[in-house]
Amino acid sequence: MHQTTMKRIAGALGVSITTVSKVLNNHADISDATRLRVLAKVEELGYQRNAVARSLSLRRTHTLGIVIPDLMHSFFVEIIAGIEPVASVRGYGLLLCSSGEDAGKERAELEMLRGRQVDGVVLASANASGNTDVLLQLTRHGTSLVMIDRDDHPSVKCHRVLTDDERVGVLATAHLLDVGRKAIAHIGGPPIVHAKRREKGWREALKARAVKPPDEWSVRGGFMESDGYRAMKRLLSVRPKVDAVFAANDPAAIGAMKAIWEAGLRVPEDIAVVGVGDIALGDLLRVPLTTVGWSRRDQGRHAAELLLNGLEGESDPPRRVIIPPRLIVRESSGSPR
Amino acid sequence: MHQTTMKRIAGALGVSITTVSKVLNNHADISDATRLRVLAKVEELGYQRNAVARSLSLRRTHTLGIVIPDLMHSFFVEIIAGIEPVASVRGYGLLLCSSGEDAGKERAELEMLRGRQVDGVVLASANASGNTDVLLQLTRHGTSLVMIDRDDHPSVKCHRVLTDDERVGVLATAHLLDVGRKAIAHIGGPPIVHAKRREKGWREALKARAVKPPDEWSVRGGFMESDGYRAMKRLLSVRPKVDAVFAANDPAAIGAMKAIWEAGLRVPEDIAVVGVGDIALGDLLRVPLTTVGWSRRDQGRHAAELLLNGLEGESDPPRRVIIPPRLIVRESSGSPR
């Protein structure tokens, strides 16, 4: 029950704690003989340095905080999967927080992470601003920060790992035009800059082919399946009928498909659907979903690398890393007509 | 850049550090006047207790370690989603580790968690034993442990949150018999007790209806999609043909379906498929998958509660919590014939 400590090791060997510490930190000024004796004892007792005490001394915890909106969204989990191996191999632990899409909880989590003295934070927020002050406070106290898929909080100087959202919209919409769709509606996301850029891409792509979308083609939705479902319900009553819809993300696209099926229509024959995000199993859906995706793992990996490089070596100036989106064509967008 | 500390607060107010500490810990022996002054200063400076120092003093980190085999498996993420709210609301942080199905890495993660002095560990391992010694060491040092979906390591005295695997096999197989299938094959999992129990359930259910499975009906597989795919390839050559297959988990079932389709056959018309685990989006698959599932969230929730109750109050004797499995009928098992 009693923890083994350096004191114990030192005592058992008749050396000082300092000596043990030095061995464990690979200091050069230790004779090979002593080093070996210490190492042997460490092995024998199964000793593990107390990271808490070490952190207090070093003022570094070798811990990264991760804040995501929703654990159940494969999307964010893939980001973590990108972070994990990088952190793990460099000896960093991951303190996981889920904000549940709630700005209040996100705030609480960020303060908790500050209290726990994490060396860095990866924030994959979905909330529109609100916690700018906590973020500023964090960075001011020396915690490095990287935001994923967020290009707001402009006052917060930190690394950002993003995709090109306007291009996302263009890729999706141009594809639908390419396969011969004429009336391409858009189910928008929440009022955040990324959703707006996707909508902008949709407009641009239409404009490039001289298509003028009537107002009813664009309906405000959200990032949840239920949002897409509701939005599609409304789009189904638009006349003349739409023959395609570009949803701001995959869950919304799935919701839209459900609404379409419920109305007795078919995907893609009656209405083609394209989403964004390339969620897991998207290729195994009843009607496999055409989507615009980008590598979440790369996003996570880059985030972790930016963070750790900044922590270990020189702290680079804030960078923006753009992960390019790509079109993933499946059945929901149909074949050329 | 300089952290605010209790010293600073105390200094600014002309009181002792102890007083500040007592206020922050809600000790009764502090006058309201002082309490208010301190709280005001804390607010003013945006002070946050340094959890590292606190942990060193208290010898509790208010942190739980979570070790799962694979972040990309929705299955484990749901467990975390069950743990998170319980831990979060009680002020516990979650240190996340992914062992990548590798006993060596799992071992390293567990030692890391020991070094970090976590108060408890939730282990959702998939590895067959091997790290028993580390687990024993952990518990011996006072770390409480709960294992999820693991009923091995019998020497390790800890809570366990399991499902009834034999019943899982019975539910799946009886269902296939109920819908009129005659030749029900089984794609087994890796050589762990749970997979074996599922197979046992399969045998029991067949026996209960006087069906004697020939040896070729049972093929050793694994828990990966590729395992199911390979196993099904072999099953496809069995004569007389099998008309149903019960796979030890959903990924294997999905792999099996792929093999069936590749062979030009149909699910469920030619071969019915049932999996285990009820993975996310299982109901949106090309052919929605019939499966036997149980609440992962409940599993996580129970695990967290067992752990935290043990930490906060009396430490219960090791308990085994059984989460009941239930059959989820979708299309892959077909309709009665």
Place this chain on the structure above:
DNA sequence: ATGAAAGCGCTAACAA
């Protein structure tokens, strides 16, 4: 090459 001593920021007896 080794060790004594101070300190990281906090908690908790024990005094006052």
Place this chain on the structure above:
DNA sequence: TTGTTAGCGCTTTCAT
């Protein structure tokens, strides 16, 4: 009601 003091286990000057 408040403060003094001694740790928690480790790192790190600075002597020796």
